[in-house]
Amino acid sequence: MIEVYIDGASAGNPGPSGAGIFIKGNGKAEKxxxxxxxxxxxxxxxxxxxxxxxxxxxxxxxxxVVSFRTDSQLVSNAVEKEFVKNKLYLPLFEKALSLSKQFDLFFMKWIPSIENKTADELARLAIRKNNLE
Known part of the structure; x- marks a missing residue:
């Protein structure tokens, strides 16, 4: 099984933002x-x-078998229910749903922030990278 931990973060709302992705499985880890x-x-x-x-x-x-884990209840609930309340996020949700349908066995699980520390750290690092590019 492949476990994928994801987190998005912003410095301000809106503000400079970043994505943190931590993938583990098959005996290796990718960040x-x-x-x-x-x-x-x-x-x-x-x-x-x-x-x-x-x-x-x-x-x-x-x-x-790919299990995505996020501390975002917004994303987790949208994927689980295949429905998004705020139409502002509809294009992003539809793209994500379309991509997820390409997996043979796709799972999404909400986890508490404490279990998503690596992805959170990577997202915060990505925020700082915005200023370097």
Whole structure:
């Protein structure tokens, strides 16, 4: 099984944002810290999820059991119910849902922030990278 921990963060709302992605499985661990530019925290959470889905698809993980873990109840609930309340996030949600359908076995699980520390640290690092690019 592949476990994918994701987090989006913003310094300000909106403000400089970043995505943190921590993937473990198959005996290895991968870390990604991706600057996202200026956006809200909720947008950053969705972008982190989309980036993680794209990375997993590029690496051929779609044939494995892939469990995504997030501390964002907004993203977790939207994926679980296949419904988004705020229409502002509809395009991001639809893209994420479309990507998730490409996995043979896809799971999304909400976890408390304390269990998502690595992804959170990577997201915060990505915020600082915005100023370097």
């Amino acid at each position: 990604y810290s991706i600057p996202l530019g200026n956006m809200s925290n909720h947008e950053a959470e969705y972008h982190a999820f989309i980036k993680a889905l794209e990375i997993c698809l590029e690496k051929g993980y779609s044939k494995s």
